[in-house]
Amino acid sequence: MTEDTGRARPRVVIIGGGFGGLTAARTLRNAPVEVTLLDRTNHHVFQPLLYQVATAQLAPSDITAPIRFLMRGQKNATVLLAEATQIEPERRVVCVDGEPGEVPYDFLIVATGARHSYFGHDDWEPLAPGLKSIGDAVEVRRRFLLAFEEAEKTDDPVERQAYQTFVIVGGGATGVELAGVMPEIAKNALRADFRRIDTRNTRVILLEGGPRLIPTFPQSLADRAKRDLEKLGVEVRLNCLVTRIEPDAVYAGDERIPTRTVFWAAGNAASPLARSLGVPLDRVGRVPVEKDLSVPGRPEVFVVGDLATLTQENGKPVPWVAQGAIQGGRRAAQNIECDLRGRPRRPFRYWDKGNMAVLGRARALAEIGRFRFTGFVAWLMWLGLHIVYLVGFRNRLSVLLQWAYAYFTYQRGVRLISDPVPRMPDETAVPGPPSVKTGP
Amino acid sequence: MTEDTGRARPRVVIIGGGFGGLTAARTLRNAPVEVTLLDRTNHHVFQPLLYQVATAQLAPSDITAPIRFLMRGQKNATVLLAEATQIEPERRVVCVDGEPGEVPYDFLIVATGARHSYFGHDDWEPLAPGLKSIGDAVEVRRRFLLAFEEAEKTDDPVERQAYQTFVIVGGGATGVELAGVMPEIAKNALRADFRRIDTRNTRVILLEGGPRLIPTFPQSLADRAKRDLEKLGVEVRLNCLVTRIEPDAVYAGDERIPTRTVFWAAGNAASPLARSLGVPLDRVGRVPVEKDLSVPGRPEVFVVGDLATLTQENGKPVPWVAQGAIQGGRRAAQNIECDLRGRPRRPFRYWDKGNMAVLGRARALAEIGRFRFTGFVAWLMWLGLHIVYLVGFRNRLSVLLQWAYAYFTYQRGVRLISDPVPRMPDETAVPGPPSVKTGP
Numbered sequence: 001m002t003e004d005t006g007r008a009r010p011r012v013v014i015i016g017g018g019f020g021g022l023t024a025a026r027t028l029r030n031a032p033v034e035v036t037l038l039d040r041t042n043h044h045v046f047q048p049l050l051y052q053v054a055t056a057q058l059a060p061s062d063i064t065a066p067i068r069f070l071m072r073g074q075k076n077a078t079v080l081l082a083e084a085t086q087i088e089p090e091r092r093v094v095c096v097d098g099e100p101g102e103v104p105y106d107f108l109i110v111a112t113g114a115r116h117s118y119f120g121h122d123d124w125e126p127l128a129p130g131l132k133s134i135g136d137a138v139e140v141r142r143r144f145l146l147a148f149e150e151a152e153k154t155d156d157p158v159e160r161q162a163y164q165t166f167v168i169v170g171g172g173a174t175g176v177e178l179a180g181v182m183p184e185i186a187k188n189a190l191r192a193d194f195r196r197i198d199t200r201n202t203r204v205i206l207l208e209g210g211p212r213l214i215p216t217f218p219q220s221l222a223d224r225a226k227r228d229l230e231k232l233g234v235e236v237r238l239n240c241l242v243t244r245i246e247p248d249a250v251y252a253g254d255e256r257i258p259t260r261t262v263f264w265a266a267g268n269a270a271s272p273l274a275r276s277l278g279v280p281l282d283r284v285g286r287v288p289v290e291k292d293l294s295v296p297g298r299p300e301v302f303v304v305g306d307l308a309t310l311t312q313e314n315g316k317p318v319p320w321v322a323q324g325a326i327q328g329g330r331r332a333a334q335n336i337e338c339d340l341r342g343r344p345r346r347p348f349r350y351w352d353k354g355n356m357a358v359l360g361r362a363r364a365l366a367e368i369g370r371f372r373f374t375g376f377v378a379w380l381m382w383l384g385l386h387i388v389y390l391v392g393f394r395n396r397l398s399v400l401l402q403w404a405y406a407y408f409t410y411q412r413g414v415r416l417i418s419d420p421v422p423r424m425p426d427e428t429a430v431p432g433p434p435s436v437k438t439g440p
Numbered sequence: 441m442t443e444d445t446g447r448a449r450p451r452v453v454i455i456g457g458g459f460g461g462l463t464a465a466r467t468l469r470n471a472p473v474e475v476t477l478l479d480r481t482n483h484h485v486f487q488p489l490l491y492q493v494a495t496a497q498l499a500p501s502d503i504t505a506p507i508r509f510l511m512r513g514q515k516n517a518t519v520l521l522a523e524a525t526q527i528e529p530e531r532r533v534v535c536v537d538g539e540p541g542e543v544p545y546d547f548l549i550v551a552t553g554a555r556h557s558y559f560g561h562d563d564w565e566p567l568a569p570g571l572k573s574i575g576d577a578v579e580v581r582r583r584f585l586l587a588f589e590e591a592e593k594t595d596d597p598v599e600r601q602a603y604q605t606f607v608i609v610g611g612g613a614t615g616v617e618l619a620g621v622m623p624e625i626a627k628n629a630l631r632a633d634f635r636r637i638d639t640r641n642t643r644v645i646l647l648e649g650g651p652r653l654i655p656t657f658p659q660s661l662a663d664r665a666k667r668d669l670e671k672l673g674v675e676v677r678l679n680c681l682v683t684r685i686e687p688d689a690v691y692a693g694d695e696r697i698p699t700r701t702v703f704w705a706a707g708n709a710a711s712p713l714a715r716s717l718g719v720p721l722d723r724v725g726r727v728p729v730e731k732d733l734s735v736p737g738r739p740e741v742f743v744v745g746d747l748a749t750l751t752q753e754n755g756k757p758v759p760w761v762a763q764g765a766i767q768g769g770r771r772a773a774q775n776i777e778c779d780l781r782g783r784p785r786r787p788f789r790y791w792d793k794g795n796m797a798v799l800g801r802a803r804a805l806a807e808i809g810r811f812r813f814t815g816f817v818a819w820l821m822w823l824g825l826h827i828v829y830l831v832g833f834r835n836r837l838s839v840l841l842q843w844a845y846a847y848f849t850y851q852r853g854v855r856l857i858s859d860p861v862p863r864m865p866d867e868t869a870v871p872g873p874p875s876v877k878t879g880p
Binding site: 041042043059060061062064066068069071072073078079080081082098099100134135138145146149152153154155192193194195196394395397398401402405409411413414415416417418 | 481482483499500501502504506508509511512513518519520521522538539540574575578585586589592593594595632633634635636834835837838841842845849851853854855856857858
């Protein structure tokens with residue numbers, strides 16, 4: 001059943017079905033190549049909306065689409081659900097777990113992205129989950145919702161306040177968006193649901209190690225973000241380094257903040273797959289790539305998205321955002337086509353389409369070229385752009401429906417804790433996710 | 441913050457937020473009582489649509505709603521997220537895991553339902569998951585979708601066919617609905633997505649131990665169901681007992697059916713909580729209740745829904761369906777109100793509103809009083825009724841949207857495998873669900 005063309009066509013293997021990998025695969029749709037798109041999950045995630053899954057506004061299926069479904073019409077492409085464990089650039093194969101064991105390539109595009117970096121404190125990860133995958137988002141959602149349940153149960157006022165205190169580490173876009181939405185949910189959506197706790201007493205604390213929020217934005221918008229967050233009730237602390245995380249507290253410098261729920265939105269660590277490329281990596285494990293996005297000394301291997309690092313002509317690195325991955329994926333694929341047609345490769349130039357971040361309910365910041373927008377106008381722009389960029393007609397409709405519902409009712413539709421309480425021993429045989437307590 | 445009325449009001453504790461428990465709690469909304477509704481999950485599940493979550497048509501959040509949210513307007517009710525581990529009828533307390541440890545009651549309504557029974561073969565459960573909770577449905581969905589992925593990967597035609605063979609054990613409504621939808625998904629929704637396998641070669645086998653399908657329906661509709669399923673491509677085998685389940689095969693009598701994916705829709709085992717009531721139970725662990733739904737010798741304890749068994753005047757048991765639980769919950773609550781007003785209790789009479797089951801795409805069976813409907817008309821009735829009965833405005837809109845999408849595109853919108861491939865050791869720190877392989 002395999003469409004066998006006698007291996008005349010070069011094999012392009014793409015690792016990762018995120019923005020970079022998916023764009024690369026689609027760019028090659030008419031190229032005389034055989035594309036294999038590898039991912040360890042079956043779905044593409046629209047990462048900019050992950051924080052909305054984490055805060056129970058959208059369902060996981062609203063911001064995901066099966067990679068196989070997205071690629072169904074592309075006859076020169078095969079999708080493989082498998083985890084790439086190793087790249088062997090000398091032999092030009094990618095090793096995967098399970099069948100088929102090895103996937104040989106003529107060209108390789110690595111687009112596996114990044115995970116959070118805990119700056120040498122990997123033991124913090126179980127206490128402070130990050131927000132990179134659907135699994136992460138569901139875990140954050142579970143801890144966020146469960147904290148209110150535990151607060152409602154306890155009779156100890158100190159413990160209750162600790163359950164009603166949420167600490168977010170990292171003041172980039174993810175941290176700001178996550179922090180901005182939490183007070184509103186506590187004060188509006190959840191207020192009438194509880195009998196013993198007053199959800200208006202919820203504290204949301206945003207800790208940023210640097211001197212300002214959202215470093216990819218201009219200073220004026222960062223100041224505005226801080227003011228807007230503070231108006232929403234978020235306690236923003238700048239120049240504030242986390243020194244320790246325990247099950248019932250975070251240490252900001254010397255101060256102990258009692259909390260049962262910490263979320264991590266600071267720092268990136270590149271996917272460990274990069275190590276097998278055999279080239280020097282940067283401090284956080286990224287691959288410094290050539291101007292054409294290829295790996296130094298390996299013209300047939302490209303790295304795009306959060307796993308790559310490249311300095312632009314203005315001296316700044318290409319930012320690690322969705323647009324960087326999308327444009328990089330497209331350029332890498334085009335450079336493969338250049339090779340096939342005997343044309344010279346073209347260097348990657350990042351086109352800054354602007355920056356956006358949402359602040360709570362119906363408010364946002366946007367920077368597009370020389371223009372800056374704030375408040376409701378920026379939010380409408382954000383909304384329109386995200387609907388347009390969201391993959392798939394069904395998802396767009398469903399997301400619009402959920403947003404309209406949240407906007408008009410102040411409610412959150414997806415307040416689902418999938419498996420909060422450990423099951424009884426005689427009912428555990430159907431495997432479910434492990435029940436990890438938010439506290440000790 | 442607790443609304444303390446000096447404990448003058450009788451305390452009604454309800455265990456279980458399914459159809460029975462939720463209806464009981466709502467029936468008591470104006471009664472001079474303090475209601476505590478206990479559930480080990482935070483959500484009510486609309487069980488009749490679980491099979492649509494299992495087959496990727498609806499998202500878990502489409503058919504669930506937070507119990508707390510549903511009860512928010514009822515000032516005499518408190519919701520507690522906790523698992524009842526034991527009932528001590530002498531002391532009139534319910535023991536729960538975690539705080540508050542014990543919940544005292546003056547009246548108790550037990551509505552914890554049933555799990556599947558494996559007829560003494562509990563070791564089959566990991567190999568053949570059932571379909572009672574959202575966790576179950578997500579697990580069935582995962583195995584169903586993953587089987588096609590594994591079939592696509594393997595080069596062995598025998599193994600490939602085993603991955604493309606789905607066996608459903610049990611020919612009740614759940615088994616019939618699950619079986620009916622699978623061939624259509626394989627043949628339409630998934631066909632263009634795969635390159636190596638032909639999804640039209642998918643086998644769906646429905647095994648029923650008794651002489652007919654859907655025993656709660658009249659014989660003529662059972663015959664129709666069998667014919668309709670066979671037209672859809674389901675292999676229906678009656679009088680066929682499962683003797684053994686292995687990771688790569690099911691034994692139907694002496695015949696070995698190679699398969700990697702078995703789903704269990706046969707038999708009920710009542711919730712083990714019933715044992716602590718200290719009364720004799722029936723063969724599957726149900727509580728035989730009095731005509732007023734109370735436990736013999738314990739007039740302050742009621743049992744409703746799938747956990748109770750009661751013979752109607754026509755000699756048949758009250759059926760273990762949603763309507764039985766809803767009507768039972770209402771009657772138990774009303775009988776508590778009768779006690780409070782010094783009126784005699786009234787016996788429970790089940791009003792049979794009819795029976796419905798969906799067969800594949802846009803086809804159903806319905807029995808309403810003396811009338812029987814089949815095909816598209818029955819499906820439209822089914823659709824209307826389920827939308828009306830579904831809890832919550834947001835869910836109704838979202839479900840209608842998903843159904844319209846599936847109807848017009850032949851697609852399934854929620855083909856999400858949350859965590860299919862085991863993560864690399866250095867990325868496992870965020871706890872995710874365990875990756876259970878469908879095969880050995």
